[in-house]
Amino acid sequence: MSSDNTPSEVLNVQEFIDQQRFSRYQGLILALCFLIVAADGFDTAAVGFVAPALAKEWRLTWVQLGPVLSAALIGSVVGALVAGPLADKIGRKRVLVASVVTFGALSLASVQADSIEALTLFRLGCGIGLGAAMPNATTMISEYVPAKHRGLLVNVMFCGFTIGASAGGFAAALLIPAFGWRVVFFAGGVVPLLLAVVLLACLPESVRFMVAKSWPAASINKVLSRISGTPMEASRFKLHEETGVEKHIPVLLIMSKRYRTGTLLLWLTYFMGLLVYFLLTSWLPTLLKDSGMTLKQASLITALFPLGGGIGSIVCGYAMDRVSAHRVVAATYLLTGGLLWGIGQLTGEVLFIGLLIFVAGTCLNGAQVSVPVIAADFYPTHGRASGIAWMLGTGRIGGIVGSMAGANLLQAGLGLGAIVSMLAIPSFIAAFALLVKGSVAHKQSHASVISKRLTSGSE
Numbered sequence: 001m002s003s004d005n006t007p008s009e010v011l012n013v014q015e016f017i018d019q020q021r022f023s024r025y026q027g028l029i030l031a032l033c034f035l036i037v038a039a040d041g042f043d044t045a046a047v048g049f050v051a052p053a054l055a056k057e058w059r060l061t062w063v064q065l066g067p068v069l070s071a072a073l074i075g076s077v078v079g080a081l082v083a084g085p086l087a088d089k090i091g092r093k094r095v096l097v098a099s100v101v102t103f104g105a106l107s108l109a110s111v112q113a114d115s116i117e118a119l120t121l122f123r124l125g126c127g128i129g130l131g132a133a134m135p136n137a138t139t140m141i142s143e144y145v146p147a148k149h150r151g152l153l154v155n156v157m158f159c160g161f162t163i164g165a166s167a168g169g170f171a172a173a174l175l176i177p178a179f180g181w182r183v184v185f186f187a188g189g190v191v192p193l194l195l196a197v198v199l200l201a202c203l204p205e206s207v208r209f210m211v212a213k214s215w216p217a218a219s220i221n222k223v224l225s226r227i228s229g230t231p232m233e234a235s236r237f238k239l240h241e242e243t244g245v246e247k248h249i250p251v252l253l254i255m256s257k258r259y260r261t262g263t264l265l266l267w268l269t270y271f272m273g274l275l276v277y278f279l280l281t282s283w284l285p286t287l288l289k290d291s292g293m294t295l296k297q298a299s300l301i302t303a304l305f306p307l308g309g310g311i312g313s314i315v316c317g318y319a320m321d322r323v324s325a326h327r328v329v330a331a332t333y334l335l336t337g338g339l340l341w342g343i344g345q346l347t348g349e350v351l352f353i354g355l356l357i358f359v360a361g362t363c364l365n366g367a368q369v370s371v372p373v374i375a376a377d378f379y380p381t382h383g384r385a386s387g388i389a390w391m392l393g394t395g396r397i398g399g400i401v402g403s404m405a406g407a408n409l410l411q412a413g414l415g416l417g418a419i420v421s422m423l424a425i426p427s428f429i430a431a432f433a434l435l436v437k438g439s440v441a442h443k444q445s446h447a448s449v450i451s452k453r454l455t456s457g458s459e
Contacts, residue, residue: 075127084389108189169303312366326438344421
């Protein structure tokens with residue numbers, strides 16, 4: 001690597017990162033993104049655990065609760081659609097810090113809500129911050145980790161979401177009986193605000209973004225020096241992006257002819273996965289309680305659903321770095337569908353239901369957090385944040401559909417078995433869409449190789 005340190009060399013930043021050992025500095029960035037996603041997970045899941053206590057205190061029907069449960073999801077769609085292009089323009093760090101402050105402050109404000117309308121409004125604003133945080137944390141870490149470990153390390157970051165969501169369940173089970181439902185929003189507000197201070201002090205801007213936007217060489221060398229542990233003095237930098245990719249406006253890029261099919265299939269996959277995820281996280285405590293369990297049992301069993309996601313994320317990430325990422329994640333969605341159908345056939349078996357919910361959560365969370373890894377690898381640097389953000393934003397529309405559908409299915413009199421069994425269908429659709437996406441990507445890659453060979457031959 002010594003030749004890359006000389007000012008005369010043009011340093012390929014991604015190749016440089018890929019050739020280094022994973023450093024403590026990259027570990028710090030991973031840890032900070034992990035904490036962002038954990039705070040996101042806690043806040044996203046909190047309202048589902050709060051719902052039974054909220055309905056009892058304010059005497060609400062399930063349909064009246066629907067807007068509260070879906071408000072943050074609606075806000076997150078707006079946050080994702082706006083934040084992705086913004087991050088591609090002004091940087092990942094600025095948008096990340098602003099998003100964490102936003103959802104922390106508005107979660108804290110939710111403590112003071114005295115009506116269903118006020119709480120819905122606070123949750124809507126909170127969702128805007130949540131929608132901006134996740135895609136930019138994903139983009140940030142994917143641009144800092146070596147390609148050979150990207151699947152595993154990005155999924156390790158996503159374990160923060162499942163751990164945060166599970167912590168929301170345990171916090172609800174322990175704190176709500178003693179202090180009421182407002183304490184959950186208090187915890188979900190204070191922690192992100194403290195985290196924002198740490199981010200300002202310790203989180204760097206994406207080095208790939210700095211190169212793409214022609215930041216001063218001194219700023220780029222400073223970050224690369226911390227990664228390698230040796231002084232860097234390069235004066236020129238480049239990114240290894242596929243040739244033939246024009247620098248469109250980011251949103252136009254992801255919908256251009258080259259990326260359109262893959263973009264739509266990623267949107268469909270993520271939409272279906274979040275439909276399943278948010279229907280379960282929003283309504284599973286209520287479904288379990290209505291099936292005869294106590295509120296504590298329902299909260300604890302629901303907490304098992306995201307808890308297994310950490311295992312699923314690591315297993316999927318490890319496998320994705322070694323075999324076809326599309327096939328690994330598609331197979332995991334298929335397994336999720338089978339498990340959900342199985343849960344729907346059980347009645348009254350509390351321990352067995354809890355076990356299957358844990359395994360189903362392991363699979364669904366593992367699959368769901370792996371899709372952004374595929375998206376990060378699919379898009380070039382100048383459109384990556386937009387591509388990931390718009391996929392997450394579109395997917396969260398699936399979450400809205402899931403949350404609202406849960407309210408209507410309950411109102412229609414359907415119980416735990418019928419609703420959970422039905423969720424096998426969107427899981428299978430997600431698997432099919434991802435298999436098609438993988439096939440399209442393989443054909444494009446094969447065509448690109450042939451084109452390069454013909455080009456080199458003509459030269």
